[in-house]
Amino acid sequence: MPPLPSHARRHGRLTAIAANVARKTLWMLLVLWGITLISFWVIHLAPGSPTDMETTLNPLAGEAARQRLEALYGLDRPLHVQYADWLMRLLHFDFGNSMSADSRPVLTKIMERLPLTVGMNVTAMVLTLLIAIPVGIVSACRRNSLLDRSVTVLVFLGFAMPSFWLALLLMMLFGIELQWLPISGLTSMHYDQMSLWGKFCDLARHLTLPILVYTVGGLAGMSRYMRACMLEVLQQDYILTARAKGLDEKNIIWRHALRNALLPVITLLGLSVPGLIGGSVIIESIFALPGLGQLFYAAVMARDYTMIMGNLVLGAVLTLFGNLLADICYGLADPRIRSAKDDA
Amino acid sequence: MLPRAVKNALGRHAMLLIGLFIVLGMSLAALLAPAIAPYNPDALHLNHILEPPSSRFWLGTDRLGRDVFSRLLYGGRVSLWVGFVAVGISISIGTTLGLISGYFRRWVDETIMRIVDIMLCFPSFFLILAVIAFLEPDLINIMIVIGLTSWMGVTRLVRAETLSLREREFVDAARLAGSSTGKILFCHILPNALAPVLITATLGVAGAILVESSLSFLGLGVQPPTASWGNMLMEGKAVIENAPWLSVYPGLAILITVLGYNLLGESLRDIFDPRLRR
Numbered sequence: 001m002p003p004l005p006s007h008a009r010r011h012g013r014l015t016a017i018a019a020n021v022a023r024k025t026l027w028m029l030l031v032l033w034g035i036t037l038i039s040f041w042v043i044h045l046a047p048g049s050p051t052d053m054e055t056t057l058n059p060l061a062g063e064a065a066r067q068r069l070e071a072l073y074g075l076d077r078p079l080h081v082q083y084a085d086w087l088m089r090l091l092h093f094d095f096g097n098s099m100s101a102d103s104r105p106v107l108t109k110i111m112e113r114l115p116l117t118v119g120m121n122v123t124a125m126v127l128t129l130l131i132a133i134p135v136g137i138v139s140a141c142r143r144n145s146l147l148d149r150s151v152t153v154l155v156f157l158g159f160a161m162p163s164f165w166l167a168l169l170l171m172m173l174f175g176i177e178l179q180w181l182p183i184s185g186l187t188s189m190h191y192d193q194m195s196l197w198g199k200f201c202d203l204a205r206h207l208t209l210p211i212l213v214y215t216v217g218g219l220a221g222m223s224r225y226m227r228a229c230m231l232e233v234l235q236q237d238y239i240l241t242a243r244a245k246g247l248d249e250k251n252i253i254w255r256h257a258l259r260n261a262l263l264p265v266i267t268l269l270g271l272s273v274p275g276l277i278g279g280s281v282i283i284e285s286i287f288a289l290p291g292l293g294q295l296f297y298a299a300v301m302a303r304d305y306t307m308i309m310g311n312l313v314l315g316a317v318l319t320l321f322g323n324l325l326a327d328i329c330y331g332l333a334d335p336r337i338r339s340a341k342d343d344a
Numbered sequence: 345m346l347p348r349a350v351k352n353a354l355g356r357h358a359m360l361l362i363g364l365f366i367v368l369g370m371s372l373a374a375l376l377a378p379a380i381a382p383y384n385p386d387a388l389h390l391n392h393i394l395e396p397p398s399s400r401f402w403l404g405t406d407r408l409g410r411d412v413f414s415r416l417l418y419g420g421r422v423s424l425w426v427g428f429v430a431v432g433i434s435i436s437i438g439t440t441l442g443l444i445s446g447y448f449r450r451w452v453d454e455t456i457m458r459i460v461d462i463m464l465c466f467p468s469f470f471l472i473l474a475v476i477a478f479l480e481p482d483l484i485n486i487m488i489v490i491g492l493t494s495w496m497g498v499t500r501l502v503r504a505e506t507l508s509l510r511e512r513e514f515v516d517a518a519r520l521a522g523s524s525t526g527k528i529l530f531c532h533i534l535p536n537a538l539a540p541v542l543i544t545a546t547l548g549v550a551g552a553i554l555v556e557s558s559l560s561f562l563g564l565g566v567q568p569p570t571a572s573w574g575n576m577l578m579e580g581k582a583v584i585e586n587a588p589w590l591s592v593y594p595g596l597a598i599l600i601t602v603l604g605y606n607l608l609g610e611s612l613r614d615i616f617d618p619r620l621r622r
Binding site for chain 2: 303308
């Protein structure tokens with residue numbers, strides 16, 4: 001077959017990526033449905049009910065009050081009816097109202113909390129990549145050097161370090177011992193009277209420690225993975241060719257090897273989303289930050305079904321979206337990826 | 345001076361030895377806790393509340409005057425127990441599904457692998473939290489839930505092994521000799537796939553210990569007064585400004601234990617499974 005002109009090839013590639021994305025999206029919707037199915041039944045069949053807080057634990061409320069409340073939340077209907085109803089609403093992006101005293105829409109409550117959690121995670125992720133990629137590359141290029149060995153030791157420590165303990169240690173050092181940074185909350189008491197710049201600095205000071213904890217949490221895995229991918233790429237024939245051509249080492253590593261070594265790292269980013277979501281529950285609870293994790297924790301404690309389901313769906317969507325994004329980046333970065341390749 | 349051969353072996357397997365040493369040491373300390381612990385872990389020494397480490401209370405005392413060192417030893421039992429049982433559950437599920445998936449292929453494989461995909465997309469810590477909070481947090485529930493949400497990696501691994509092992513002659517021979525499918529799966533294929541499974545199990549213990557301590561730290565794990573490293577840290581956080589030792593030692597215990605299992609698992613992987621070597 002004669003080689004296609006470059007614009008046609010480019011077009012073909014984009015079409016392939018688009019087809020791939022469409023197929024993936026369809027599959028993701030199925031996965032999402034599976035996740036809602038499992039979590040809805042697990043959560044509704046587990047003991048306890050959202051009405052407990054206001055009735056069983058309240059000596060003034062009787063059986064009649066409990067039944068009225070259940071009717072209000074629609075909990076008196078058969079479970080499959082409740083699920084069908086909930087799913088139908090979800091199709092219209094209606095997550096229902098929170099089953100707590102304030103009865104506000106779940107989506108509104110989530111949206112209030114989302115920016116903080118996503119913001120912290122994205123910042124931490126960028127920092128992680130900025131540190132982990134160079135560290136991984138240097139470790140791989142100077143394999144078994146003193147530097148590589150020290151990095152390996154740090155990586156093992158990082159893997160074993162519970163995030164909440166790291167948070168406690170940092171609080172002790174920077175918050176209590178040195179008094180440099182605040183240890184809890186999002187803003188100071190007189191935040192409202194601050195200038196715009198003052199507000200920004202205040203927020204930044206409050207968020208430094210949490211973001212540091214997130215970053216360290218991701219660092220070990222990411223740099224280890226980067227190192228492994230780099231080592232693998234450096235053994236490939238085309239690197240040998242590049243060396244034989246007489247390219248200088250800098251060129252080989254930063255232009256030829258890095259591109260290919262970055263591919264698997266993109267996938268790892270997509271896969272790390274569920275872990276980050278889980279981690280936010282712990283980190284937000286330690287630093288008393290009003291984010292999604294804290295919202296979820298409170299919802300679980302109050303058995304607020306709609307709120308829990310809303311969070312689980314959102315978490316799953318973010319995860320799936322992360323995977324899809326990774327797929328797209330992968331497709332753009334690696335010309336070998338064609339829609340057919342997945343099926344193999 | 346050590347002979348050179350011994351020195352070389354020590355150098356090459358330093359990771360393995362350190363890991364083994366930590367794992368054995370921590371296991372022994374947990375098993376022998378009643379013999380080693382200087383005090384009853386729940387005994388209140390009300391005259392010695394929040395005392396810093398001293399010769400009498402090696403790692404200090406907590407808010408109720410309980411001996412931190414004794415509680416650490418007993419907390420180790422919880423961690424060890426959770427780690428092993430949770431991993432036992434996840435390995436059993438993962439191995440069985442992986443064997444079935446890889447051996448029968450076609451729609452069985454397709455179905456199981458899609459379930460694995462779904463489970464991998466679960467924000468699993470969210471689900472664990474929700475389920476634990478609903479089921480009354482106790483040790484058994486925690487172990488079951490951690491086990492039920494962590495079998496996917498093992499399934500993939502065992503499936504891959506089975507896919508290649510099922511084509512080998514000894515499996516054909518077993519089939520010809522009239523072995524039942526169950527016998528082929530568990531007596532012929534599984535033993536040959538055991539090394540990677542055991543390595544994953546070792547790393548899994550570390551993961552389960554981390555999850556348990558996170559849950560206990562959030563107050564959804566092992567409930568006080570039973571000591572666990574996670575809930576000791578939770579109790580310590582309340583007095584972090586006055587009694588920092590309460591927030592240091594339990595965390596250190598988690599770090600060292602998890603490190604030990606990770607070192608052991610990774611070095612076993614290097615030794616037994618060169619294909620997986622990174």
